[in-house]
Amino acid sequence: MSIDNYINELFDRMHADGVLPPYLYNAKKKTFDPERDWMYYSGPVWTEDEPRAAVKAFLTGKWLVAGEHCAKFEREFSKMFGFESSLMVNSGSSANLIMISALKKHLDWGDGDEVIVSPVGFPTTIAPLVQNNLTPVFTDIVFEDLNFDLEKVEAAITEKTKAIFISPVLGNPPDFDKLKEISEKYDIELVLDGCDSLGSKWKGKELSEYAIATSCSFYPAHHITTGEGGMVSSNDKDLISLARSFAWWGRDCYCVGSANLSKKGACGNRFDKWLDGYEGKIDHKYYFSNMGYNVKPLDLQGALGLEQLKKIEDIHVKRRENKEKAESIFKEVLGDMVHIPGELDHAETSWFGVPIVCNKNK
Ligand SMILES: Cc1ncc(COP(=O)(O)O)c(C=O)c1O
Structure with missing residues (x-):
């Protein structure tokens, strides 16, 4: 059986038994119970593709x-x-x-x-x-x-x-x-x-x-x-x-993987006479500069x-949408008690979070 089949079997069994990693469980959840559920301000946006690949x-x-x-x-x-x-x-x-x-x-x-x-x-x-x-x-x-x-x-x-x-x-x-x-x-x-x-x-x-x-x-x-x-x-x-x-x-040497195998390595210096003032041969890979x-x-x-x-374009769009949603909720609830910085005219921000500044004296 190929390794992909083993991995498919593992995930099939996990699904059947309802044992999912928390990041997948949270992503699948469609309801929110404010008494019990945590709301994370952020977290991995992963599907099964990531754990399978890892x-x-x-x-x-x-x-x-x-x-x-x-x-x-x-x-x-x-x-x-x-x-x-x-x-x-x-x-x-x-x-x-x-x-x-x-x-x-x-x-x-x-x-x-x-x-x-x-x-x-x-x-x-x-x-x-x-x-x-x-x-x-x-x-x-x-x-x-x-x-x-x-x-x-x-x-x-x-x-x-x-x-x-x-x-x-x-x-x-x-x-x-x-x-x-x-x-x-x-x-x-x-x-x-x-x-x-x-x-x-x-x-x-x-x-x-x-x-x-x-x-x-x-x-x-x-x-x-x-x-x-x-x-x-x-x-x-x-x-x-x-x-x-x-x-x-x-x-000093950047030869890794197959680059190690070529004569003298990809850097051109492996097992060679290249160090000024030194007569013998030195392996560049064990020279630390x-x-x-x-x-x-x-x-x-x-x-x-x-x-x-593969998901970065979607993530960019979602982050911009989420900022807008969060901003309108905060503005509706808190009014002018807060200032929520926006983007400058020529900026297109992939928001990392929602900045909130509490207005003085409000
Ligand atoms: C602006 C900035 N620089 C550097 C870091 C450090 O990154 P890491 O947590 O991967 O070490 C962070 C972490 O959030 C960050 O926000």
Whole structure:
């Protein structure tokens, strides 16, 4: 019997016995009992496709660690969002850490160089800056969209400023034309923490098109989920090779899978005489040129990601509809006691959540 048949049998029996994973059980439920049922503000949007794909990847994989499914997910993700290259890691926090580590080395940023950030965001947008001996410079926000005030961003630029690290609040983009204008005027980079904004657009373009590099999170509350998981993406392939090195123990060589088997490896340096000043031969695969980490995902997370990508268009539409529904309910019930930020004129937000600001004195 093929593995697919075993998996079909497993799911058939689970259905027959009414034993379903909670995310499928909740999705199938058509009634809501406010006395008993929990209402989750978010969660995985999965059908049976995801657990089936994960079980199959787990049972058939040669290595359980990042392998062919992760590599395919990286390629498909890049194709879908218009990147030259992507690297899957084990979380959005790791994606930020690896992205900032790679950018610092790639662009020759020094200790103490400054990166402008917003105080309204997630801790692991900021932590990688401190971990890399960079200085986060906080600029205040505007209530209109809860993103940083772009006038204040410009005023905060000094000769030490290397980048503006944008993390659109709940996926809602600030004015990316203005950000681009500032970055070009002062010759600094735009870096995107896109963990909350996958699929959000500015003037019809992906937000990542404006940035040198973009991170993404696949934690269950996010647009697509692999349980834990994250991605670093860019149009600069060298930056992603460097990011891969940081994520894979600091290893210099990028040969994996069949690339290992070609003579000298795909990198051209395996078992060769290539190290300046050293006469003997060295295997490049065991040469470590960066102070690295190990933040690789499991291959079954790649399999989950591939299934989730097929649903991203629907998820985008649903998230926009849900924001509208929730907003009208809150407005009806709470009136002017609350202000619910909306999108700017040129934004098309793939809402990560519904922002609610309580009006003072109401
Ligand atoms: C803006 C932002 N950046 C980074 C992260 C971290 O992602 P993860 O939970 O996958 O580590 C989050 C998590 O929600 C986030 O909202």
